Amino acid sequence: MSIPLSSSTDLAMRKDLVRLRMEMNRQQVLYHSQPLVHPFQRIKGMVTHRSGSSDHNGGKGPLMIAATLGLTLFGRRLGKFGKLARVGMLMYPIIRRLRP
Template sequence: MSQPLSTSNDLSMRKDLVRLRMEMHRQQMLYHAQPLSHPLQQMKSFVSSRRASSEHSSGKGPMMIAATVVLALFGRRMGKMGKLARVALTLYPLIKGQQRLRGKLR
């Protein structure tokens, strides 16, 4: 098993190790709490990163994500119109990609 700490040097090393672990855990807590404490900043960075990589994106912008969530929650209640909207939402990235490809070829 473990041997008892006999020297003051061993004790100080152990204390330093515990301090470093506590600091690491504190930094992790701050990192993971940041999106919860600043949600608007997170959304701004999400939108700006989507704009920067729009050439390589799959066509899923913030509006597409919101539409997907709404249709997932209320699509069945909308009947045929909901089914048509779900099909359109599924086909939209394909059509958008085809339009981009045609634009590049011209």
């Protein structure tokens, strides 16, 4: 099973290692929970970072994401207009890249 610790320095090092691991796990939980805790800051960041070629979300702004979600949910019900809108959504990134 586990080997008994022979000295107090080994025990102290093990305690320090456990403390460091717990702190690392705490920091990871805080980092990954930020988008869940502050969703409006994430949306605000998406809107403000839409400048030039440094677009971190691949050209998908909040309006594009909402339109894609709407077409996914209601596109079949819209008939011919829904089909044209879906084709437009597919062509949008290509046209956007061609624009200066």
